[in-house]
Amino acid sequence: MASFKPTKVQVYPKLGEKVTQDTLYWKNYKAPVQIKEFGAITNIDFSPVAPHNFAVTAFTRIHIYGPFSQEPVKTFTRFKDTAYCGRFRSDGQLLVAGCEDSVVRLFDVSGKVALRMFKGHTKAVHITDFTSDRYQILTGSDDYTCRLWDIPNATELNTYQEHTDYIRCGVTSKLNRDLFITGSYDHTLKLFDARADKSVMTMDHGQPVESLLLYPSEGLLVSAGGRHVKVWDLLKGGQPLVSLKNHHKTVTCLCLSSSGHRLLSASLDRHVKVYNTTNYKVVHNFDYAASILSLALAPDDESIVVGMTNSILSIKHRKSLDESKEISGQQRRQPSYRVFVKGKNYVPKQDDYLVSKPVKQHLAKYDKQLKKFNVSKALDTALETWTRLRKPEITVAVIKELDRRGTLKNALAGRDEQGLARLLNFLIGNVVDPRFAPVLVTAAEMILDIYQSVIGQSSVVDRQLLRLQELLEREIDYQQDLLEVLGMLDTMFASSLPRKEVPSLDFFNVSVSYDIIDSLLTCQPWSNGKM
């Protein structure tokens, strides 16, 4: 005696985004840890040395967090006004920060009081950085100047007054102690050489520049301003390479993944986008709750730290290897699960006599009803709200099975207003879906046949029938348009193809139909992989 064969639910290819290696990589983070700061978080910087603490600049404070701590391990509060741009030196021992009061302060990471105060700017200093020789500091200010300072005796070495608007971003070269780049709200990026008095290279971004990033090789420079992210080739004299426009609000921060293969950009539109640095395509996207002002990646991408305007710091840690596996396996475990598996994984000992129990075939509810030939009930089960909305393919499979059994008419008939409305609702939602159309069109025809006598008795049903009619008319127009496009494309392809002579015994020519166009424009066979 064969067992009941359950209804086969067709597996359709997923229409959504494909699961790529990138998706897997960037999804592999835990739920974020959220820490409330005192104000908008303007800058986050990771210490270059282990244990890779990070400095978070928010309002008048700079907090230093350990890699896994949720409480700051260190706080710098000696600011008279809003602090900006707390950055570590390459040995991780000194930290420099600008301030709204135009004074630049240098701290020892272990101390509290500022070691040096650099006074000279006349307006707020938004950008500070150490040069690669570790003895000088670059600052950029709202007074349109950028300056170089000597750390040991706290004197100003040089002042560059080329920008014509606020300087809000800048980077120093990690390879050359004399080179640094600044970006300003006057839309320009300027490359300076400390040995020269003037800028050596100027690039026009087109929008106020918010953030700069140098590639590790320092051949490429990335700038963000407005909605654009631009990549410049410094070795070719500052030639623009790519311009990316994937955000719909100002891009505020840029960051490079540790391998250097992925570029991240954060924006006020609350998204972080991940680009592939070879073809600059977006490969992944993160959503956050508020506009993002700052973003940093820990070394080896161990965590993603994002600071937002609503003064919330969000830290996402990477899942460890075994953890990520466990999660996927545990998904279905419910509290009662243990009761069901009790004794199931018991390994019989050597002398145990195994009494085999026939495996009970598990059937879905609609299959149980189909097995008993309760066709109406089976259709009702398949039309339950959850199935109907989340898994329309199950509902369609049951309708198809009923049609195959020749009992679809019986199952559709004899419904009250509510049941009929539910059925029509489902049809309106899915009848134009090319995956379901062949099955649902038959069902729709049957419904109309059965219920044509009751049209006009219920306003709900009548309204839905009118909607269905509208929908179908629109679909027919749409199909007609598509056919026209197909015809146009056919002629174009035919004329563009070189006429090739084929050694043939007859005088016909060859025509090869192009599968690509077909698949673009008509319902394509849905092939699916392993069932």
Place this chain on the structure above:
Amino acid sequence: MVEHGDIRVVHRGGSKINFREPVITHDSRYLLCASGECVKVFSTSTEECIHDLRGHTGLVTGVLLKPSNHLQVYSCSADGTVRLWDYTDGILIKTYVIGCPVYSICASANHEGVIFIVTPMLSDKRSDLFQLVAVDLPQSGDQLVEARELSAVLSDVSSNPAAIVFGRGGEYIASANGLHLEVYFFKKQKSYRFSLKEDNKKGGKNTVTCVACHPKDDCIATGHEDGKIRLWRNFNHKKEYTYSTLHWHHSAVSSLCFTPEGTNLLSGGMESVLVQWRYNQESERDFLPRLGSAITHITVSPDGALFCTSHSDNKITIIQSCVKVSAVIQGLVKGESVRTDMMVDPRSKSLVLNGKPGHLQFYSLPRDKLLYNLDIVQQEYIHESGLEQFEVVKAAFDASGSWLATVEERKQKDAELELNLKLWAFDEQTQSFVLNTTISAPHEARITAMCFCHATDSQTTMLVSTSKDGHFKAWQLGAPAHTEADEGPSWSCDFVGAYHGLVPECCCFSADGSLLAVSFQEVVTVWSPASWELLTTLSQPPKAVRDLCFGRLSCSKYLLGTTANNLLCCWNLLTCSLEWSTSMDISLLLADPLTENMAAFCCQAGSTDLFVFKPSEPRPVFSQKAVCSGKVTRAVFAPREEMLESCEESSQWLNHSQLYFLTPYMDLMTFTTKAEEDRLMASSKQLVIDDSVAMTPFYLLLGKHRQQEDADPLSGLSAERRPLPQCSVAIKELLQTPAHVLPSTSFLCSMFVQSLLISVTNGREETKHVEEEMESEKEEEDSEGEMESSTQRPEQASLGGQAAPALTKAQLRELKRVKKLDHSWFPGLLHS
């Protein structure tokens, strides 16, 4: 033309076993069923065929156990004879010549020496009237007996054997025909006739399809066309009869049967559900659903332990009375037509064609046994007439047998055609095919042909399908598209080709896979599968091409095609020109995969001729006129397991592979030579199957193991008992006497060894003496029994029950002495 006296067309395998209801023997060990011109004896436990009872020259129409002898069986046949067999040894005992075709047989224990048979009415010229005739079987020693003493019992009966049955130990016989039920009482010699209206108000059809009688009670059950079962009672009155109706079946009841005690009534029909009704409590029913296909007959073993149902798909299911299937005897499933081609599975070398609805059957040709059914459609089969179901219409294997492609379709009247192309991968672990890819709607219209690229060395496997929608598509096994680890490679479309909107009819790959030929009506196009370039077109106007075939091996430069206007064309692919053509109405052209030979079935004047030829040679290798009547459309070359060593020119083409074909009447036929048949006969005689357990390798392994286990716990004594059963008495004596009363082992040893040394020569004349001895011994023992009753009993029993005394006098005496010795010292020990 060459003379081919020694090549014969023979039936091979796949005979029908569901023609008449099977019979289970009294010990429930064997099942007998009519199968073509012989009666097959199956073992109910192992499902193996044990004997074929051969001898009839016509279709066997009934099998019946002889009521007076449970080891003998009657069989009747359309050749006008009734034969009596001993089914355990498969020996024909007697042949009764009746003289006119017999359509069914029945008998009862009440009527000694009489059998009842159904024959056509002799007096009436119309052949569709039948009568029930009682035949007195003459008691004579001869093998061949004429039984001419016929006396008509009932006239106008149905030829359906299910419609005539004996009731209540043979007191009456009930027969149904059309709308009438007739009951004949033998004692009163009177018959009662009950009629039903043709249709009742609700449109049910009252035609009686089968009858069963309760074995103990006066009750007749009739099954009807509309699925009703009527239980008739009180039918020995013309007027006061009553009946009650049971209704569960939705279509005709095809078989009814009471269990031997009469507690249950079994019924079955098209629904393929065995329904068990409780007698007198008809509201309680048991069901055994999903038996596979429509039930045609139900029988119950005489002890009621086994039920057995025959099904329309040539299957017999044996069911234990606890409603559990215990065995399935499955023959080759034959539908009305084979829609898939016949194929040979390259792995199992079995014949593959569609069998049960939605399945492919794998049929082992050398063993004549169905190996398994592969469920292609994987849907619940709804047993309802008039319902369009998915049918497997095309199937193809690749060269190594690791891929199977199937096409299933379902066409409703006014709905779109539903097509599925499925690709199955062979799984080494489970040794069966596992679904890999399903492509729904691969084409927009019916698929006309499908073939795999048969090149063995190619890296990728390719499948080409042609369809009525004017396209042919190439499918290729692609690398996994996604990164999900569990997803293996799946199939996807590689190329779509068309030629002027013409409909492609057939496709064929060359042997090395470098060329693909697709015929578009009258044009044959040749493509290169590597670049999908159209290389050349060949055409032989003006009619459509029917079959295409590339030559093999040395003839691989030839492409052969048959056209609708009776032409067989051979193109040379090197010159792209027609090499030769001949006028023949060829219905089927196929190439032997192992040799250059091609077989062409040629339809002429209502019968089919076969030509076997090489494309390079003008003369056919073999030809035979009138292979069978009608048109052959399905045939296959099956590679042989071992090559034949025939040197004769005419039979050489059979050396590598064997040609099987299906006649229009769905008979599987093949060609054999005389030598091969002789060899087969010899080997079949050697093959003696143990009726209890099949001699499978598994059994050999297990049996040996069990023997060892038996031997281990017992000492050498019991092991030696097997070869020398004569000494059992002495050993029993030794074993049954408690150890503490036995003398020392050294004392017993010599005697024991002597007992083993008994030769066969002390034969019969000594047994008399022994018996006399026994008498005297018993007396002695009795006297002893007074003294020692406790140890006495087992010895007495063992001696008394001695069946084949084989000990010598001297030995017994010795034994006696031992006992006496024994017993004398034992009480002494007690008293002291």
